[in-house]
Amino acid sequence: MQTHKDIQENKKSGREVMRRILACIKPHRMLVVLSLLLSVITVVLTLYIPILTGHGVDKIVGKENVDFSGLVSIITTILLCITVTAVCQWFMNHINNKITYRVVKDLRIRAFSHLQVLPLSYVDSHSSGDLISRVITDIDQFSDGLLLGFTQLFTSVITILGTILFMLSINPYITLVVVVLSPLSFLIANFISRRTFTMFKMQSEARGELTGFTNEMLGGIKVVQAFDHQAEAQERFKEINDRLSGYSLRATFFSSITNPATRFMYSAIYAGVAIAGCFAVIGGMLSVGQLSSFLSYTNQYTKPFNDITGVITEFQNSLASAARVFELIDRPSIPEDKDDAVQLTDPEGHVTMQDVSFSYVRDVPLIEHLNLDARPGQRIAIVGPTGCGKTTLINLLMRFYETGSGAIKIDGTDIRDITTHSLRAAYGMVLQETWLKAASIRDNISYGKPDATEEEIVRAAREAHAHSFIMRMPDAYDTVIAEGGSNLSQGQKQLLCIARVMLCLPPMLILDEATSSIDTMTEVRIQRAFEKMMRGRTSFVVAHRLSTIKSADMILVMDKGHIIEQGSHEELLKKGGFYARLYNSQFAPV
Incomplete structure (x- = not known):
């Protein structure tokens, strides 16, 4: 009533x-x-x-x-x-x-x-x-x-x-x-x-x-x-x-x-x-x-x-x-860039997180007092159990979410003082969840670089090991992908997403379980392509399969929003801590 x-x-x-x-x-x-x-x-x-x-x-x-x-x-x-x-x-x-x-x-x-x-x-x-x-x-x-x-x-x-x-x-x-x-x-x-x-x-x-x-x-x-x-x-x-x-x-x-x-x-x-x-x-x-x-x-x-x-x-x-x-x-939109926001041009890739805290729900903390110093060209691997904050860390780096407190800086400049477009253009991102639009394969690969030439598109597809399956499609690069990519396998969709980043080659990379949907043989080839792509670029790699991050310069082990261990693969194994137990659990004999 x-x-x-x-x-x-x-x-x-x-x-x-x-x-x-x-x-x-x-x-x-x-x-x-x-x-x-x-x-x-x-x-x-x-x-x-x-x-x-x-x-x-x-x-x-x-x-x-x-x-x-x-x-x-x-x-x-x-x-x-x-x-x-x-x-x-x-x-x-x-x-x-x-x-x-x-x-x-x-x-x-x-x-x-x-x-x-x-x-x-x-x-x-x-x-x-x-x-x-x-x-x-x-x-x-x-x-x-x-x-x-x-x-x-x-x-x-x-x-x-x-x-x-x-x-x-x-x-x-x-x-x-x-x-x-x-x-x-x-x-x-x-x-x-x-x-x-x-x-x-x-x-x-x-x-x-x-x-x-x-x-x-x-x-x-x-x-x-x-x-x-x-x-x-x-x-x-x-x-x-x-x-x-x-x-x-x-x-x-x-x-x-x-x-x-x-x-x-x-x-x-x-x-x-x-x-x-x-x-x-x-x-x-x-x-x-x-x-x-x-x-x-x-x-x-x-x-x-x-x-x-x-x-x-x-x-x-x-x-x-x-x-x-x-x-x-x-509904309030994403905060507009400050009037004096700077364009991020030719970044070296020095990323720091200073006392960063964040939570999705008020009074339910997730990331607390997190500090990170990623040097230019370093490969930073992020591992940890589900829900520990790995993907959240990526969202904060891309400024999809605003930090609750603390600061994230690139080359010494707070990302809140950088234009959003130039910040995100500086990152190339391949996620576990693939997204392709209902358009031709060519249009999907060139999504981040619409003016790319045919040679550049084909080269990126070759480096991502997608060229061979593309050429088997009815119209090759002109094949139209159905809504949601329903006419492609999950692995093929992932390869196209990787080729999309290969084409742009931004100065920093984020790979969030990027090879999770690819068979082992293809993954080996993709890892070689990633090696070439990450050379000289600051890279953040989120992975559950620890075999893919052995070559990382630094491995961050996260749990409950905190970095509990960090170091190289060999250093963390010698410590015999959380990472060692996690790694041995994956490769211990049955």
């Missing part, structure tokens, strides 16, 4: 969203003005027709008292009004469509652009399905409500005002009956619409949750089937879907009350006008033609109210969807 405070909060939220929508429409105000002008012309001509019809009725009332010449003139004028009205309506609808889809296009671009600059902390804490739902589904819902508002709301409001003026010109007293009773309809519509906003908002949120869950299950359908979790997935889907159905039914129920309730009021108004009009005709205050015109105006006067209540219902859904989109757009 909604409290008064909840209703007030919803009204405040609705007003704020409406203000934001008007701000989105503002750049297209000239089209809005033109649409309003055409709407006025359409309404005036439409409302002028009942006047002409009433005159026509008066010209045929009475036995042997038909004015045929006057009737032909009236009919000609009516046909002209209908033609001009139709043309104006066509142009008005075309302009309204243009306004709506331009606003929606701009909003979708803003939402997608903002996704690119959102902190990873926000993206990691929200399902991809929910984010997709906001950018696609919610904006579509907003589009439907906005289009309905433009096509019906303007015309309806102007029709109401115009109808009152025309009715006043015929008979002010009967017009007063119509105007006095009309606010009751608005009170009913307003009472119901305030409650539909909350339902539509909950509906949008449940829809986003359902999209996210469906996306998650489809992405891991093999795992779901392998572990025989279809029943559990179906049960979870049913639970979310039932909630969505419940919210949708309640939203539809509240919104569906509006139209019947207001129709009842309009029917009562029409009946009252008809009775009052008949007495006026008997008393000689109105002619039969004027009564005909007045009844027509009464019908036209009440019809826009039906349209407006329909628009209000749809607009509540639109506002709820827009609120979710604006909530996404309003």
Whole structure:
């Protein structure tokens, strides 16, 4: 049950969203003005027709008292009004469509652009399905409500005002009956619409949750089937879907009350006008033609109210969807570069971490007081049990996350004083989780260097040992990779990701389990390629297979966010500590 405070909060939220929508429409105000002008012309001509019809009725009332010449003139004028009205309506609808889809296009671009600059902390804490739902589904819902508002709301409001003026010109007293009773309809519509906003908002949120869950299950359908979790997935889907159905039914129920309730009021108004009009005709205050015109105006006067209540219902859904989109757009983005931020050009690769602390969740520490000094050209291996902070360390180096305290420096400059673009361009990164876009193999390899020549692309593929399998593909380097790389094996996708870095050869490298998906024979060749690629470059290598990091200049052993051991492979084995136990556990005889 909604409290008064909840209703007030919803009204405040609705007003704020409406203000934001008007701000989105503002750049297209000239089209809005033109649409309003055409709407006025359409309404005036439409409302002028009942006047002409009433005159026509008066010209045929009475036995042997038909004015045929006057009737032909009236009919000609009516046909002209209908033609001009139709043309104006066509142009008005075309302009309204243009306004709506331009606003929606701009909003979708803003939402997608903002996704690119959102902190990873926000993206990691929200399902991809929910984010997709906001950018696609919610904006579509907003589009439907906005289009309905433009096509019906303007015309309806102007029709109401115009109808009152025309009715006043015929008979002010009967017009007063119509105007006095009309606010009751608005009170009913307003009472119901305030409650539909909350339902539509909950509906949008449940829809986003359902999209996210469906996306998650489809992405891991093999795992779901392998572990025989279809029943559990179906049960979870049913639970979310039932909630969505419940919210949708309640939203539809509240919104569906509006139209019947207001129709009842309009029917009562029409009946009252008809009775009052008949007495006026008997008393000689109105002619039969004027009564005909007045009844027509009464019908036209009440019809826009039906349209407006329909628009209000749809607009509540639109506002709820827009609120979710604006909530996404309003999320703080990655901090912008400082005004005096420097470009990182030709870095030597001297990376230091000074007393760095970081945690994903407040009061749950992960990395505490971490210090590191990576000299230019050194190969730093990072090992440790799962969850010890290895990947987090990489995220901090790339400034995907901001440090809680302490400083990370490159060649003596704090990375917060370096432009984000130049910082990340200085690193080449190959992750355990591969990512390839739906494009040709050539486009994927040259992703970080779009102006690369064919020779450079082929050379990088050869060095990554990807050239041979690429040439076996149907169109070689022009072969289009399916979405998510579904037409490639996991190892082939990893090789292409390695070739992508091989092409750029930045001054510093990050290899996060880069060979985890490659067979042993290929891994040996890849390690040789890595040896060549890492020569003279500061490299950070995260590895679980300790055989791949024996040649590292320094091995950092992490546990619970701390570096507990560091040294070369031989030095750490001699210590007989955590690293030695970890290494021997992998190579001890069974």
